[in-house]
């Protein structure tokens with residue numbers, strides 16, 4: 001059945017998945033979050049099959065969690081993907097001599113350390129990666145963060161909440177701004 005519907009999502013270990021309408025055609029699509037490879041956006045063709053797409057322009061993968069919500073209140077469902085953040089990894093990669101790497105390959109390597117990402121939907125099946133200052137990304141091990149982010153994205157109200165004091169607290173305001181609370 002998976003092969004017939006083209007719904008394998010790269011056939012990699014899937015950590016989480018979410019149904020939502022990624023392209024505004026009112027048919028539910030699937031975003032599969034893969035632990036050991038690229039994530040896969042499966043766009044519903046409406047004929048019981050899917051077309052494989054993605055939300056990230058560089059790599060978008062090695063991920064741990066996903067949630068959706070309209071954080072800027074424009075009627076298009078946006079995506080938050082929880083990825084591991086490594087301060088040490090960023091420090092090491094910043095000192096790597098990249099002359100031996102194809103630039104596109106090294107950008108993908110860096111993806112393994114940059115942390116969580118927020119993608120703003122354009123409403124047509126494409127997404128804009130929001131800059132790191134829009135939502136905290138340096139969460140470390142982020143599997144426990146998606147539920148909190150999800151609650152606030154759905155409500156998009158400014159709801160300060162106690163947090164561990166780390167830089168992971170966020171409060172989407174419903175206008176595309178996610179304030180850092182820590």
Ligand SMILES: [Ca+2]
Nearest residue numbers: 021022023027
């Ligand atoms: Ca759709």
Ligand SMILES: [Ca+2]
Nearest residue numbers: 070072074076
């Ligand atoms: Ca939106």
